[in-house]
Amino acid sequence: MSDARILGTGYRTYSGPRLGPRHAVWTLTRHTFERIMGLRRPARYKVLPILTLVIAYLPAVAFIGAIALVPSRRLGSFIPDPGQYYTFVTAALMLFATLAAPEALCPDKRSHFIGLYLASPLTRTTYLAAKAAAVAGAVVLVTMGPPLLLLAGEAIQNEGPRGFSGFMTMFSQTVAAGAVLAVMFTALALVIPSLTDRRAFASAGGVLVLIGSAAISGILSFGLRLGDGWLLLGLQRLPFELTTRIFDRTGLPTPSRTPLPTLEVAATAAAVTVLAAAITWWRVVRATVTR
Amino acid sequence: MRADAVVKRWGTTPVLAGASFTVGRGVTGLLGANGAGKTTVLGLLLGLHRPDAGTVRVLGGDPWSSGPDVRARIGYAPEYDALPPDVAAADVVRHIAELHGLPRREATGRASDTLWEVGLGEERFRPVGTMSTGQRQRVKLAQAIVHDPDLVLLDEPTNGLDPAQREGMLELIRHVGHELGMDVILSSHLLEEVERVSDAVVILDGGVVVAGGALAELRTSGDELIVEVDGGAEQSERLVDELAATGIAAHTIGPGRLVVTIAEPTMLDVVRDTLAAAGMGVRRLQARTASLEEIYLEAAERGRAPR
Numbered sequence: 001m002s003d004a005r006i007l008g009t010g011y012r013t014y015s016g017p018r019l020g021p022r023h024a025v026w027t028l029t030r031h032t033f034e035r036i037m038g039l040r041r042p043a044r045y046k047v048l049p050i051l052t053l054v055i056a057y058l059p060a061v062a063f064i065g066a067i068a069l070v071p072s073r074r075l076g077s078f079i080p081d082p083g084q085y086y087t088f089v090t091a092a093l094m095l096f097a098t099l100a101a102p103e104a105l106c107p108d109k110r111s112h113f114i115g116l117y118l119a120s121p122l123t124r125t126t127y128l129a130a131k132a133a134a135v136a137g138a139v140v141l142v143t144m145g146p147p148l149l150l151l152a153g154e155a156i157q158n159e160g161p162r163g164f165s166g167f168m169t170m171f172s173q174t175v176a177a178g179a180v181l182a183v184m185f186t187a188l189a190l191v192i193p194s195l196t197d198r199r200a201f202a203s204a205g206g207v208l209v210l211i212g213s214a215a216i217s218g219i220l221s222f223g224l225r226l227g228d229g230w231l232l233l234g235l236q237r238l239p240f241e242l243t244t245r246i247f248d249r250t251g252l253p254t255p256s257r258t259p260l261p262t263l264e265v266a267a268t269a270a271a272v273t274v275l276a277a278a279i280t281w282w283r284v285v286r287a288t289v290t291r
Numbered sequence: 292m293r294a295d296a297v298v299k300r301w302g303t304t305p306v307l308a309g310a311s312f313t314v315g316r317g318v319t320g321l322l323g324a325n326g327a328g329k330t331t332v333l334g335l336l337l338g339l340h341r342p343d344a345g346t347v348r349v350l351g352g353d354p355w356s357s358g359p360d361v362r363a364r365i366g367y368a369p370e371y372d373a374l375p376p377d378v379a380a381a382d383v384v385r386h387i388a389e390l391h392g393l394p395r396r397e398a399t400g401r402a403s404d405t406l407w408e409v410g411l412g413e414e415r416f417r418p419v420g421t422m423s424t425g426q427r428q429r430v431k432l433a434q435a436i437v438h439d440p441d442l443v444l445l446d447e448p449t450n451g452l453d454p455a456q457r458e459g460m461l462e463l464i465r466h467v468g469h470e471l472g473m474d475v476i477l478s479s480h481l482l483e484e485v486e487r488v489s490d491a492v493v494i495l496d497g498g499v500v501v502a503g504g505a506l507a508e509l510r511t512s513g514d515e516l517i518v519e520v521d522g523g524a525e526q527s528e529r530l531v532d533e534l535a536a537t538g539i540a541a542h543t544i545g546p547g548r549l550v551v552t553i554a555e556p557t558m559l560d561v562v563r564d565t566l567a568a569a570g571m572g573v574r575r576l577q578a579r580t581a582s583l584e585e586i587y588l589e590a591a592e593r594g595r596a597p598r
Contacts, residue, residue, distance in 0.1 A: 011408040011471060014401065014439035018392035021359040027389040040382070112373040116434065119337050119367035120390040121359035289339050 021121040025130045028122065032134030035107075036100045048099055052142060055092040060085065060146040064153030081160065082147030082174040083247030086181070086240055093142050093185060094236060098206030100138050101189035102199040104131045109197035115289045128284045132277075136186040143185070144178025177243040184239040184269060187276040194283035210236045221255055228254040232268045241265045292336065292442065292476075297345035299331055306331045308498035309345070314476060318468035320485030320506075321478040322587060323495035329478040330370065332495070333444050336476070337362060350441055363391055366435035366473070370446040372427065376420025380406060380430045383419060384437050391438035398437075405437040406430070409463055425456035429463070436467055443467060446478045457484065464488050486583040494590050502590035509586050515579035516551040516562065521572035523547045533569055537561050550579060 033039075038046035063079050080087070108114040117127050151167075151174055154160030161170040192209065193202040217234035220226045231237060231254060242265055244251050251259030292314040299307040306328040323329050334340045335347050338354030338361055347354055354361045374383055381402050388398035406415040409429040414422065419430055428448060435443050448464065449457045465488045468475040479485050485492060492509065494502040502509060520526050524546040531549055534541045539558055541551040551562055566573055581589075 011404055011436070013472065014393070014397070016397050017394060018363065018438075019394060020363070020392055023392055024359070024390045027386070031386055041377075107375055107377075111375045112369070112371050113375050115369050115371070115373050116367070116387060117390070118339060119362060119365070119369075120387065121363045121392065122390065123358060126359075289334065 021126065024121040025126050028117065028127065028130035029133045029137070032104050032131055033137050036103050036134060036138045049096075049138075052092045052096040056089045056096075056142045056146045057149065059088040060150040060153070063150055064157075067154060067157050067159050079154070079159070080150075081154075081247075082151050082170060083177065083243065083249065085147045085150055086143075086177075086243060089142055089146060090236070090240070093139070093181070094207070094210050096142055097135075097139055097185040097189040098192075098210065099203050101135050101186070101206065102193040102202035104135050105190065105193040106197050106199045106202050109287065110199075114287055118287075118289045124285050124287070125281070128281055132186055132190060132280075135190060136182045139182040139185050139189075140178060143181040144175060147174045147178065173247050177246045180242055180246065180269075181239050184242070184273050187273045187280070188235055190280045191276045194280040225255060228256050228258065228260055229264070231260060232264065235272065238265070238269050238272060242269050292350070292474075293346075293348045294332075294335070295346050297335065297347060298343045299328070299335065299340060300343055301331075305498055307335075307342075310495065310498065310500050311345075312493045312500045312503045314474070314493065315491060316474055317490035318464065318475040318477060318488050320489035320492040321476055321495065322482065322485055322492055322583075323480065325480055327480075327495040328498055329480075329495060330446055333367070333446055333476070333478060336442075336444060337365060337367060363438075364441045366438065366440040366443040368428075368431040368435040368443075368445045368448055370450060370478075374419040374427060374430055374434075377418055379416045380411060380419055380422070380426075380433070381415040383430060384415075384434045387434040388437040391440070393438055401437050401439075402433075405433045408436075409433045410459070424451045425453070425459070428452060428456070428460060432460070432463060432467070436471065436473060440473060443473050443475045444478070445475060447480070448477065449479070449481065449484055461488050482583045482587055492583065492586075494587055496591045502586060506583070510580040510583070511578050514553050516553050516559070517544075517548065517575060517577050517579050518551055518562065518566075518573070519548045519575035520566070521547065521574060526571055530565070530569065530571065533565050534562065537565060539565075547574070 035041065037049045067079060086093075108117065114127070118124060122130070148171075151160060151170055155167055161167050188210070189206055192205040193199075196202050196205070213233055213235040214237060217230050217232070217237070220230035220233070221228060237252060241252055241260060245262050245265065251262075251265070254260060293312075295311050297307050297310045298305070310328070310332070321329050321332060331340065335342055336349050336354060338349075338358035341355045349361050350364050352361045384405060385398045385402035388401055389395060393401065403412075403415060406412055409432050411426060411429050411433065414426060419427060422430065428451070432445070432448065435445065445464065449460050452460060461484055464475060464477060467473055468488065468490075477485060477489060486506070489506055491505045492503065493500055518530070518541075520530060524543065527543045527547050527549045531541045531543060534551060539551060539553075539561060541549050543549045551558075553559060553562075562576075
C-alpha cells in the first residue's frame with residue numbers, strides 16, 4: 001500500500017513575488033487589448049477585429065501578390081507606397097477606433113468594475129494610460145502593420161524605395177505616420193466613451209462625430225467656399241493631413257488647390273489631441289468609485 | 292490602521308466631522324446607519340479620497356500619498372455589484388490577483404484555490420452574470436482575498452442575500468478574519484451580523500465615532516452586576532433592601548433577579564457577604580453585559596446629546 005496522501009489544496013498564504021504597480025498597468029493594458037481583439041472571448045466578439053484586420057491587410061497582400069506576378073513596368077504607379085496606402089484603410093481605421101475604444105472604457109463603468117481597478121495599485125491616471133495604450137496598440141495593428149507589410153513585400157521583390165537609405169527613410173516615415181495616426185485616433189476615439197457607459201451610444205457617437213465633422217467641414221469649405229481653413233475641422237481628415245507631411249507630400253486636396261499650411265495642420269492636430277485626452281482624463285478623474 | 296480627527300465633505304455636506312478611531316487585528320465591524328459615512332471611511336482607507344482635515348494611516352502608510360503601495364496590500368469588496376457579467380469568475384479573480392502584483396501563473400493557481408475556498412470551485416468557469424446574488428457576493432469576497440492581503444475591506448457583504456446565504460457569508464468572513472490571518476473591516480448597518488463575527492467595532496453616527504473598541508470590553512459595562520437568587524421576587528426584593536442598608540443601590544429586573552450598581556471593587560465583597568448572611572441560594576453572579584444593539588443605541592444617543 002502506498003504512503004501517498006492527498007494534502008489539502010485550499011487557500012494558502014502567499015509568499016511569492018509581488019510585482020508592484022507597473023505590473024498592474026501592464027496587466028490592465030494586456031487584458032484590455034485582449035478584450036478589444038476578442039481574445040479569450042466567444043466567437044461573436046472576434047468578428048469585428050478579424051473583419052477590420054482583413055480589410056486593412058488584404059490590399060497589402062494583394063499588392064504584394066501583384067508585384068510578384070506582374071512585371072513592374074506594367075504595374076506602373078498602380079502600386080501605392082506606404083504613404084499612399086492609408087487611402088485603403090481609412091474606413092477600417094475609423095470603424096475600428098470608434099468600436100474598439102468603447103470596449104476599453106464602457107464596460108468598466110457600466111459594471112462598476114472601475115471601482116475594483118481603482119482599489120488596486122492602479123491610480124486614475126495609470127488606469128487611463130493603460131486603457132489608452134491598449135487602444136493605441138490595437139489601432140497600430142491597422143495604421144502601421146499593413147504599410148510595413150507592403151514596404152517589406154516591395155523590398156523583398158526589389159521594388160519600392162531605392163537603396164538601403166531609401167528603404168530606411170520610408171520605414172521610419174511609415175513608423176512615424178502609423179504612430180501619429182494611432183495617437184490621434186486613440187485620443188479622438190476615447191472621448192465619447194468617457195462620456196457614457198453604453199457601448200452602442202459611444203460607438204454611434206464616435207462614428208457620428210467623425211463623419212459629422214467631415215460633412216460640416218466639407219460643406220463649409222468645398223460647398224460654401226468659406227475658406228480652406230474649415231477643413232481643419234474635419235476630424236477624419238486632420239490625421240491624414242499630418243501623415244502626408246511625414247511622407248514629404250504637400251497635403252490633401254483643397255478647394256483653392258493650395259495645401260493647408262503645415263504649421264496650422266500640426267498645431268490643430270496637437271490641440272485636438274490634447275483637448276480630447278484632457279476631456280477623457282477629466283471624466284476618469286471625476287468617476288465616482290465610493291462615496 | 293488609525294484615523295485622527297478626519298473631516299470629509301462632499302460639496303457642502305459634511306460626511307465625517309472629526310472621526311478618530313483605531314483598528315487592530317481580527318475582524319472589526321464598522322457600524323452606522325445608512326449614510327453615516329461608512330463607505331466614505333473605506334474610500335479614505337483605500338486612498339481614493341483625500342481627507343479635508345485630519346490624518347489616516349493604513350498599514351504604516353498614508354493611503355492618499357502612497358496609494359498604490361498601500362492598496363497592493365488591501366483587498367476590497369464593494370457594496371454594489373461590481374463584476375463584469377460576461378467574464379468567468381476564475382478570470383475575474385485571476386485578473387484582480389495580477390493587478391495586485393501576482394505573476395500570471397501564481398494568479399491563475401490562487402484564483403482557483405480561492406474560489407474553492409469560498410465554495411465556488413465547481414462554478415468557477417461560469418460567467419459572473421449567470422450566477423445568483425449569493426454566488427456573486429462570494430466571487431467578490433474571493434477577489435478581495437486572492438492576493439493574500441494584510442487587510443480586507445468588506446462593504447455590506449451580505450446585501451441582497453437570503454438568510455441561508457447570509458449565514459454562509461458570515462461564516463466565510465469569520466473564517467477569513469480568524470483562520471486565514473487577514474484583518475477584516477466589515478462595514479454594515481446590521482448589528483446582529485457585526486456582533487456575530489467581529490472582535491471589535493467602530494460606531495459612526497453624525498460623522499463622528501461615538502463608540503469604538505474591543506467588543507468584549509464594550510459589552511461589559513463594568514459597573515453593574517447581575518445577581519440571580521433562589522426564591523423568586525420575594526427574595527430578590529429582600530436582597531435589594533438589605534443591599535440598600537449597606538449603601539449599595541440595586542433594583543429588580545425580574546423574579547429572583549436584580550441589577551446591583553458597583554461603584555467601587557470593594558462593593559463586590561459586600562454583595563458576597565450580604566448574600567451569605569441572608570442565606571440565599573445564588574444561581575448567577577455575573578458582570579452585566581450589554582448587547583451590541585444597546586451599545587449602539589446608547590452611543591448614538593450620547594453622540595446626539597447636546598455638548
